Amino acid sequence: MAAGRDSLYLGLDFSTQQLKAVVIDGNLNVVHQSSVQFDSELPDFRTQGGVHIHTDRLTVTSPVLMWVQVSRRFSLSPPQQHGSVFWRTGASETLKHLDPDHNLEQLLQDSFSVSDSPVWMDSSSSKQCLDLEAAAGGAERLAEITGSRGYERFTGNQIAKLRQTRPDEFMDTERISLVSSFAASLFLGGYAAIDYSDGKICLEATAPHLDQLLGAALPSTSVLGSISSYFIHRFGFSESCRVVSFTGDNPASLAGMRLQPGDIAVSLGTSDTVFLWVQNPRPALEGHVFCSPVDQEAFMALLCFKNGSLTREHISNECAGGSWEDFSAMLRETPLGNDGNIGFYFDTMEITPPAVGIHRFDSDDSEVSSFSPQVEVRALVEGQFLSRRLHAERLGYSILPGTRVLATGGASSNKEILQVLSDVFNAPVYTIDLSDSACLGSAYRALHGLLAESGVSFLDVVKNAPEPQQTTTPHPSAKQVYDGMLQRFARLEERVLQKPRP
Numbered sequence: 001m002a003a004g005r006d007s008l009y010l011g012l013d014f015s016t017q018q019l020k021a022v023v024i025d026g027n028l029n030v031v032h033q034s035s036v037q038f039d040s041e042l043p044d045f046r047t048q049g050g051v052h053i054h055t056d057r058l059t060v061t062s063p064v065l066m067w068v069q070v071s072r073r074f075s076l077s078p079p080q081q082h083g084s085v086f087w088r089t090g091a092s093e094t095l096k097h098l099d100p101d102h103n104l105e106q107l108l109q110d111s112f113s114v115s116d117s118p119v120w121m122d123s124s125s126s127k128q129c130l131d132l133e134a135a136a137g138g139a140e141r142l143a144e145i146t147g148s149r150g151y152e153r154f155t156g157n158q159i160a161k162l163r164q165t166r167p168d169e170f171m172d173t174e175r176i177s178l179v180s181s182f183a184a185s186l187f188l189g190g191y192a193a194i195d196y197s198d199g200k201i202c203l204e205a206t207a208p209h210l211d212q213l214l215g216a217a218l219p220s221t222s223v224l225g226s227i228s229s230y231f232i233h234r235f236g237f238s239e240s241c242r243v244v245s246f247t248g249d250n251p252a253s254l255a256g257m258r259l260q261p262g263d264i265a266v267s268l269g270t271s272d273t274v275f276l277w278v279q280n281p282r283p284a285l286e287g288h289v290f291c292s293p294v295d296q297e298a299f300m301a302l303l304c305f306k307n308g309s310l311t312r313e314h315i316s317n318e319c320a321g322g323s324w325e326d327f328s329a330m331l332r333e334t335p336l337g338n339d340g341n342i343g344f345y346f347d348t349m350e351i352t353p354p355a356v357g358i359h360r361f362d363s364d365d366s367e368v369s370s371f372s373p374q375v376e377v378r379a380l381v382e383g384q385f386l387s388r389r390l391h392a393e394r395l396g397y398s399i400l401p402g403t404r405v406l407a408t409g410g411a412s413s414n415k416e417i418l419q420v421l422s423d424v425f426n427a428p429v430y431t432i433d434l435s436d437s438a439c440l441g442s443a444y445r446a447l448h449g450l451l452a453e454s455g456v457s458f459l460d461v462v463k464n465a466p467e468p469q470q471t472t473t474p475h476p477s478a479k480q481v482y483d484g485m486l487q488r489f490a491r492l493e494e495r496v497l498q499k500p501r502p
């Protein structure tokens with residue numbers, strides 16, 4: 001299928017809690033949007049927030065057949081990064097010969113050697129992270145090679161853990177996909193390559209012959225092939241439909257927001273992430289460097305915070321009866337700087353920084369056991385954004401005149417939350433029409449994929465897309481309040497990190 005004005009481009013987001021879809025036309029207009037919530041719409045899988053948290057509280061998985069079922073419902077994507085899918089020996093033959101008279105979960109129910117796929121929230125592979133760092137010659141060296149030191153949720157460490165703890169299942173595995181290449185495989189009717197932005201892994205230190213289990217990686221703009229005859233006959237896809245390489249949800253968001261050098265993106269989804277477009281990456285012990293999904297010469301730097309929306313939901317439930325309106329009113333009614341009260345809210349072991357628990361400090365830096373509901377709500381949101389800014393600055397980011405903060409994800413629909421973001425960063429916040437920039441970015445990438453071979457750049461393809469709109473302006477006193485508070489926050493974070501972990 002050549003790219004054209006009459007063609008449609010489908011982007012999917014297999015995120016933690018739901019699958020979302022966006023369709024655009026050749027003029028970049030959004031013509032359709034929908035979503036399926038895993039917990040409420042696929043109740044048989046009994047997930048909470050799209051996942052199963054195991055009894056050790058560290059292992060976090062999602063049922064692979066739930067993703068199969070939801071793909072069928074939508075009949076194409078950026079999935080959450082770092083989830084992995086283990087295909088059982090013989091599965092490629094099954095994939096090639098899917099009978100359109102049956103549904104996908106029936107056809108694929110025996111095709112996975114591991115039914116519970118590890119996802120990005122998992123933090124159970126610390127041992128494997130240390131082993132990989134040792135094999136690479138230290139954490140710094142690993143970051144130089146791959147863009148990141150050992151992080152528990154990364155697929156290489158999850159594969160190593162599975163190989164050590166479940167050797168029979170591992171031996172019965174013929175191919176390992178990321179959630180992204182797994183979803184593309186369904187549509188292709190054959191194993192899809194992992195795109196470069198997702199594919200950096202220290203192969204040898206993780207498992208023997210891992211290169212064969214993963215397959216060769218391809219540039220993110222690659223057209224992987226034609227849609228399988230199963231989707232043509234069962235769901236009416238056109239025979240000319242092509243599948244473009246799938247990527248992670250954050251790289252796809254970078255595409256959807258048309259992030260430019262100098263911008264900083266803050267995604268407020270299940271996880272909170274902060275990411276930047278970088279030309280000359282300097283991998284560090286904190287954060288990650290990935291290949292850019294839209295420009296083979298560029299990179300994206302990313303920080304991931306596990307306690308994002310779910311922690312905001314928890315405090316909203318406790319302090320505002322679960323009402324975002326009341327939560328927002330509390331933010332409106334409390335002063336910038338929260339009269340010096342600062343809080344750290346880590347319901348589960350945080351990724352950035354590695355700390356857990358709730359820690360509250362008054363204006364004298366004395367630890368206190370509670371705040372009033374209003375103070376608690378502001379302490380949570382200010383604390384989250386001070387942390388996003390502190391760690392982004394440590395990654396080398398600096399707020400300059402002209403800086404745009406581009407916000408996306410479910411909580412970016414909340415103006416009061418965005419006002420705090422704008423104040424803490426002392427920069428205007430911009431949003432796009434859709435809070436799901438990952439889906440939109442995938443649809444843009446689908447369009448670009450069909451043109452990339454002729455040398456057209458991504459930014460050229462999307463130049464006529466609607467511009468992000470300014471949503472909030474920082475308060476005139478924001479700089480004075482938050483520059484000082486950021487230094488206190490950094491000192492208090494150090495104190496939290498020194499505490500013994502439960």
Ligand SMILES: Nc1ncnc2c1ncn2[C@@H]1O[C@H](COP(=O)(O)OP(=O)(O)O)[C@@H](O)[C@H]1O
Nearest residue numbers: 015016017018269270309313324409410411414
């Ligand atoms: N008005 C709101 N204010 C604050 N948070 C919100 C609001 N609406 C939705 N959210 C949050 O958005 C989150 C979902 O964001 P989303 O980007 O769709 O996540 P994901 O892509 O990871 O599934 C929910 O967990 C919810 O807490």
Ligand SMILES: O=C(CO)[C@@H](O)[C@H](O)COP(=O)(O)O
Nearest residue numbers: 015016080081120269270271
């Ligand atoms: O692990 C990361 C990024 O490295 C997470 O950002 C996941 O990619 C989950 O995405 P959401 O479901 O929160 O959008």
